[in-house]
Amino acid sequence: MSKESSHTALLWIVATGFFMQALDTTIVNTALPSIAHSLGVRPLAMQWAIVAYTLTMATITPASGWLADRFGTRRVYFCAILIFVLGSLCCASAHTLAQLVIARVLQGVGGSMLLPIGRLAVLRAVSSEQYVSALALISIAGQVGPIVGPTLGGWFVEAASWHWIFLINVPIGAVGLIAVYRYLPSANGSSAPRFDLAGCALLSLCMIAFSLAVDAPTQSHRAAWSLALFMLGLIAALAYVPYARRRRNPLFKLSLFREPNFSVGLTGNLVCRIGTSAVPFLVPLLLQLQLGYTPLHSGLMMLPAALSGAVAKRWIAPLIRRYGYGTFLLVNTVIVGASIVAFALISQATPTIVAIVVLAIFGAANSMQFAAMNSVTLKGLSHEDAGGGNSLFSMVQMLAMGLGVSIGGTLVKLFADQSGSASFGFRMSFVCVGVITLIAALIFRRIEETPTAASAGQPAAAAIPLDATSGGGR
Template sequence: MRRTCPPHIAALFRNHMSKDSNQTALLWIVAAGFFMQALDTTIVNTALPSMAHSLGVKPFVMQPVIVAYTLTMAMLTPASGWLADRFGTRRVYFAAIMIFVLGSLCCASAHTLGQLVIARVLQGIGGSMLLPIGRLAVLRSVSGEQYVSALAMISVAGQIGPIVGPTLGGWFVEAFTWHWIFLINVPIGAVGMFAVYRYLPRATSTAAAPFDLAGCALLSLCMIAFSLAVDAPVQSHRAVWSTALFVVGLVAALSYVPYARRRQNPLFKLALFREPNFSVGLIGNLVCRIGSSAVPFLVPLLMQLELGYTPLHSGLMMLPAALAGTVAKRWIAPLIRRYGYDTFLLVNTLIVGGAIVAFALISRGTPIVVEIVVLAIFGAANSMQFAAMNSVTLKGLSHEDAGSGNSLFSMVQMLAMGLGVSISGGLVSVFSDQWGSATLGFRMTFVCVGAITLVSALIFRRIEETQAVASSVKPATVGSQ
């Protein structure tokens, strides 16, 4: 006689299977969003010379295309959590993908540099919410024992983006046009929006605490002013404009201190800076990343404009750095346990800075094997540097301060990326005009940005080993590159 499963058992089984399938779909949705964001930060670099030619401008004035995107993400990242609480995770994540796709379409339709920069701002608005809200959706839907595994899966997508980005960008430029580096986001985003609508639960809005709009405005003004001070958009009286913008940024930053003391729930509590390693790590990250963030921008330009490489060839040359960085991640924890954060960061910072300076020696006569070795050394050391800096900065924060500290840390990371591109692009232009040689311009720029990275070694010497190193090595925050 055939046995049948009791109805309540069958219902429990169906609910369990449905929950598992929804969680799997959620992870794929968030991973796809992270992939789009990570891909877009690297795919543009190899296409910059072709984009500049198409838009009728010089390659070294294309920095705003990258800076506008990273700066927009830096300004809006702190608001992502509040938006998710206020309007619901599902609704905001759907809107983030839609805005990102619309921004991508506008980028592909741009006919002038100004139009492209505005489109990148729109794209950055969507990109600023993809990872934070996706991570929040996973946190709220996945059980505690599965959360680490879920974040590990998402982080893989973030690692794949920088690996395939430069090569894919070069291939699109050669096989089609540069417009396809943005159009590729459209089908991915369309599938993502359908999946969000289909699989994400209908989360209702909650009574979110009032958002600190004034505090966010002060810090945003600070970041914009500093970025424009480095690369002032005016040619006449440029030094005066840069000085004035720097003063505005400094005043905005200092004004936040008394403001945060008076407000009950400021955007970022000043108590964060009582943790000494957080302050040291934040400053060290800013200085170190200015140099290391210049490399993905400068190297493709060097290879295409000075070495005569095609866009695809220059994209393929970036693979050794990305692959070496992925492999090197497994060495971080053992090395830190053995030598401690202070010694590890001191030595590794010297390696990163030295590798950046070594790019100044690359010329048309340099064997390709040497180029690959330098790129691989930089990629491996830079990957370990980022992970160690992330960990030492955040490891001492309390549980209640971890979210706020990570948000501020993310803002500083993206600010440093924009500053690195602005400073390096400006230096190449200045040195090239001064000596009448683009080759010397590149060489001197690599020396300067390498020296900036080396300065951060002095900052990391102030790290305090306040607890057992073996127990304090944590995985790098998802999305922290």
């Protein structure tokens, strides 16, 4: 096989893995009520099937690069696809919510390594001049996943059963395994530096504790449990600071936060994504449980958001060049937050076209929001800090996704229980997560305008990051 053909095969392999991971983050949402009915639980209890997946990805992602260095990119990428497929089979075989959550953890282990290791394989195989174009090609697969995911999930539920939203990964993964074995260059592992297991454990404990604190998995003394878990997460986060100062090669260097836009961007990302990540979870539930939509109909209703997001990507660069990151993110965050609040106004009396317009506005603004947040957070990092900053950024992205789902679901239950109306619970939940998103606008006001990464000589990987959590748009 020629070198050019080998590179093409590599890009398709990585794109397949990215598509599989991106598809899985969206295809589940429209099927949640059907899965809940099959497993005999309340639909809102299904949030743990999503949170378990995102938290697992957040905890494993930092180790992906070290695993590739230690055991070889080809071997680890093959194992990642295999674990993801096995996890998908276990999800389809689950008979209880606990079994599904455990299976989603297994699926998350594989999914956490698909994009980071695939991106690393591309970085090592192609020249720096081809890297940006290669990432652009791979991102197309990530954009297709969220577009077809909700509709495909709804169609599977109605045409067959919810089990097929997981079984679809088996043939895709099988093709990926064959392609990896045949086309991915074989490379032995090297003597990689020692992995910071203690640092990773501290940060993982922090993320898990914060996520559990939002919705403590116990009915007795819930407030006490939530407070204790929150304090545990805070102690773990604070303990990492002196630990990282003493260690020569910590998991994440504290010097990352000397870059002002990284600190502002990371904080703004966390707050903004908590609000926006609740929407893909709550909207399908609202449409099916409150408005009486079928799974397929609710999946089709999510299509305008995905399509408008894909179209809006071309507007990002000219808008940022004209207004700068600070102004753009300030205004766009307000639009995103306001569109989330507008979901609270959707009811059975709302014309379908109005709901479609709101979803399209949210999708377009959200797509631009994530791309701009990704870029402004990472573009100022040096070449030395780009890898660590990107890994920490990915962890925060996935933590925010889990927190968004947990907070959104908890708010619906809280308001519904207090008012006796599930409809009121959904409306107030959208208002609250919309306000959380609007708070991010105040954070983005602190962004310092700097030259773009390309003009400043920053690495392409930092200038045009790929989002591992939701496929290109996020």
